[in-house]
Amino acid sequence: MAEENKQNGKKDSKKNSSYISGKESRRITKFNRRVTKKLEKERANAEKDPALYTTKMEDPDNVVEFDNVCTYFFSDVGVVKAVDGVNFQVPKHSTVGIVGESGCGKSVTSLSLMQLLQRPSGQTVGGEIRFNKGDGTAYNIVNTPNAVMEKIRGNDISMIFQEPMTALNPVFRIGEQINEVIELHNPDMAPEKVKERTLEMLELVGIANKEGVYNMYPHELSGGMRQRICIAIALACSPKLIIADEPTTALDVTIQAQILDLLQNLKDKLNSSIMLITHDLGVVAGMADYVVVMYAGRVIEKGTAQEIFHNPAHPYTIGLMRSKPVVGQKVDELYNIPGSVPNPVAMPDYCYFRDRCEMQCDRCKGKYPPEIRITDTHVVSCYRHYEEGEVLGYPKSVNVEEL
Secondary structure: OHHHHHHHHHHHHHHHHHOOOHHHHHHHHHHHHHHHHHHHHHHHHHOOOHHHOEEOOOOOOEEEEEEEEEEEEEEOOEEEEEEEEEEEEEEOOOEEEEEOOOOOOHHHHHHHHHOOOOOOOEEEEEEEEEEEOOOOOEEEOOOOOHHHHHHHEOOOEEEEOOOHHHHOOOOOOHHHHHHHHHHHHOOOOOHHHHHHHHHHHHHHOOOOOHHHHHOOOHHHOOHHHHHHHHHHHHHOOOOOEEEEEOOOOOOOHHHHHHHHHHHHHHHHHHOOEEEEEOOOHHHHHHHOOEEEEEEOOEEEEEEEHHHHHHOOOOHHHHHHHHOOOOOOOOOOOOOOOOOOOOOOOOOOOOOOOHHHOOOOOHHHHOOOOOEEEOOOOOEEOOHHHOOOOEEEEOOOOOOHHHO
16 A cells, blocks of 8 residues: 555656646746747847847858857747857858757757747847858847848858758749749849759759759659759858758768768868758768767867867767767677756756766866866866866856846
């Protein structure tokens, strides 16, 4: 009987931990409506005054600078801090790889830059995303109005989405879909010139039968061909920055290698930069100049590819390296990082990785670790390097109650 009561008590406590009363649910809904309405109003005000969204780059050699970016989702169960105080840069003519497990905030970071979040529930509530226009001015994408963003998206910044079959419209021919992008950003271009540019892009991405593919529908092409079409659409206006959101996930290994080689070659031809989002460490090792490692919505380590792969400093990065298979090395089972990611609605005030970490020190019992510079290009958020490195500062979260 006592054992049964004990089991019932466990069930009740489990139920109560995830249970939200009607009163609490109404409070959350009312709060979300008030905050999102205020944020949308501020965004609308930015249209009247360009000074609210124009800024200056800290380093003119960067294409994009993420400065304490906070992107939150106002859900029915509370505020989900998907991206919380993210800091990193994308230098000109370079490839920056963003790695981390599913749900760590990689794609939300890129969608914040493109302003493609599902508003009003998804909002960038703090920080700056500075985009270099190349003429000495810069835009803070967080406050940039839709009318200006429509000129930037596809023209200056373009995105290759994860699944080509959902990115392409099934009822339009391939030629029409590439034409649309060129026509939108070049309204004065003659139809013949638009078609000529489209065929040029198809040839550029390695499609031999360009005239035939121009008149085909997406379902008539293979996965690799569809991904090439997505790349052609993204590169049609020669953008300064290409965001590649896991562009090879749905493809086999041979096609993966072809697509990655294609991206690298096109980056050099167009003098563009690439922001490569992936969870495949092999892809990053082969393509990236710089690597940003994300965990639970924050950047925990960043540096050159050489530093991250040969001298990983954060226990999570070390765990990622240990968990990948090595050619010629026989093991009974791959290493698995113990534990699970904390609840994004109620994140702890200490290191997010502490409860899973096998390398804890005494300082780990304190608040969330600051960013610590180990070398000129290598930065890590871990107390194990507190004494040897230079403390740069703490990630700045936003208190939504004050919004």
